Amino acid sequence: MSKYIPDNQKHLTLDDRIYNQNELSKGTSFKDIARFLCKDPTTISKEVKAHRLSDWYHKGTFYNAKNFCVHRYHCKKTNACGKILLCGIKCTSCPTCNQTCPDFEKERCNRLDKAPYVCNGCEKQISHCTIAHKYTYNARFADRKYRECLKEPRSGISMTRRELHQKDRIISPLIEQGQSPYQIITNHPELELSVRSIYTYLDMGILTARNIDLKRKVKFKPRKVHKTQISDRGVFQGRTYADFQQLGLASFMEMDTVHSASGSSKTLLTFFFTREKLFLAFLMNRNTEGAVRLVFDRLEKRFGTYDFQSLFEYILTDRGSEFGDPESLETGFTGIQRTSIYYCDPMRSGQKGGLEQAHTMLRMILPKKTNFEFLTQWDVNLIVSHINSTPRESLQGRTPYDVALETLGEETLKAFQLRRIAPDEVNLTPKLIRFNQ
Structure with a gap:
């Protein structure tokens, strides 16, 4: 059904996310937001869940801010960790309570497990909410994370450190012996690399060998880019x-x-x-x-x-x-x-x-x-x-x-x-x- 909605295949813009944030603060449903933005409701749901901002520690929460056990209001346990023989302090006031108590249960808000998945629009004010683990949706933060995700797949190399090390053990010694990248690729098809990739890795400095180890690379000046090209x-x-x-x-x-x-x-x-x-x-x-x-x-x-x-x-x-x-x-x-x-x-x-x-x-x-x-x-x-x-x-x-x-x-x-x-x-x-x- 979503493919029949006009402009549904386009990415969300910053303006769309600002509108999304404002409507979430008013308590508007995903369906109504999606109808206005000409999107599928699932798109809005995925956007909020993927880019919501976690803030599990917030000053002003009731009792110990680092304790988010559901039993912390009525618990009278002392010395649950057993590290101190004579400890008269309640475990609910101890920072290590959540890590050591066998009866620990994390307190969660049902609002975070289903739509809208964030604290935006909640009747309780965040500063007065006793639940330590909170999620909020911020339009500018979401847009920044979205753009980082666009850049990340286009940067770096698509292999693990182990794979890179194995390829480097073959490529670098042969380059030091005077062999060209083309010669190496021809004799070692198991590398599954192109000649251009080897030159790129040498320029990036991620191999043991360097550009100076190539026989002819240092003899050529960088190619000049002509600026007198047709602009129209x-x-x-x-x-x-x-x-x-x-x-x-x-x-x-x-x-x-x-x-x-x-x-x-x-x-x-x-x-x-x-x-x-x-x-x-x-x-x-x-x-x-x-x-x-x-x-x-x-x-x-x-x-x-x-x-x-x-x-x-x-x-x-x-x-x-x-x-x-x-x-x-x-x-x-x-x-x-x-x-x-x-x-x-x-x-x-x-x-x-x-x-x-x-x-x-x-x-x-x-x-x-x-x-x-x-x-x-x-x-x-x-x-x-x-x-x-x-x-x-x-x-x-x-x-x-x-x-x-x-x-x-x-x-x-x-x-x-x-x-x-x-x-x-x-x-x-x-x-x-x-x-x-």
Whole structure:
């Protein structure tokens, strides 16, 4: 029945708990509270029982506050513990009465054993109640306990100390012998761990081995997180990598940018034909949405709308802010859709791995921390021509230029301002460009 109540599947909020506390103080039943909050009465009952606050010792209780035996009012026993031979003090006034008396019976209130399970709304005032064991419902305390329960399952590790010790006896000695986590997992499937889990445990410091014991871990700096990501998540609607995969394309275009060192705002807009392995790069004066659109418009005017559509029909790129306006890039200056843009998943540059590999070759000529301020498009065309004249194993030893010459045609390569470089003249070093870096 509860599934037919609107909003019944939602968690209780702090406001709901405050209302619950106020109504309990008025003596309202669980059924009436649940009807107002659109919940099942069982939900309210479980909430009160799970988050009620225990206060078994309260100052002002009748007789000894630490004695909660039901017989304490009429009991005349002395020396029930037998520790003192001559003891004239009544056991009801002794703190050890409840632990030593064989006739002890705990006093309980029937109100705590059935609804409402708490002292809220009781006719007796708590300060005048003689029962030592009390329960109250406090909305803010209940909400805090509820949030702690949400966090607790997501923290720590899901294994006992004994299990962790057994796994540590296998993992730590092998790491100290120079073995990698992948090697350990492959040879010891009984550990039932992933490679990522071992790295996590090493970072947490719960294993005997440490990060410094790994052969290559200390050689790498922490990866920098780019803060220039697209802030409007609505642009990804229908343009995610999952949407792109559903197209089942055998050939498409990959797009990205390469940044200059600090001191220059110039940026390279790069493209990669996945079938021909052809690499293109265009110099932009700044890394903005408008600068990217300017390159698209220039290429469309150079090739014409129809040829541009055939070359740049589908583009896969990352989530950089310079690509944050896909509609302006997809629509040409004639108002006709000229391309379709899709985005990789966050932190998954490998989804456009062909372009990333081409960037590796580009960085051989323009190493990181290179300033692009004095770079011209003529220099960029020369660099791209040398990269495209390098044989690729994936093309059975042929160069991207020769493959593109067959599939795209000589006129297209001339429009891209590319030329073939003789094999012995190919230079992939910083000496290629005419100015010193």
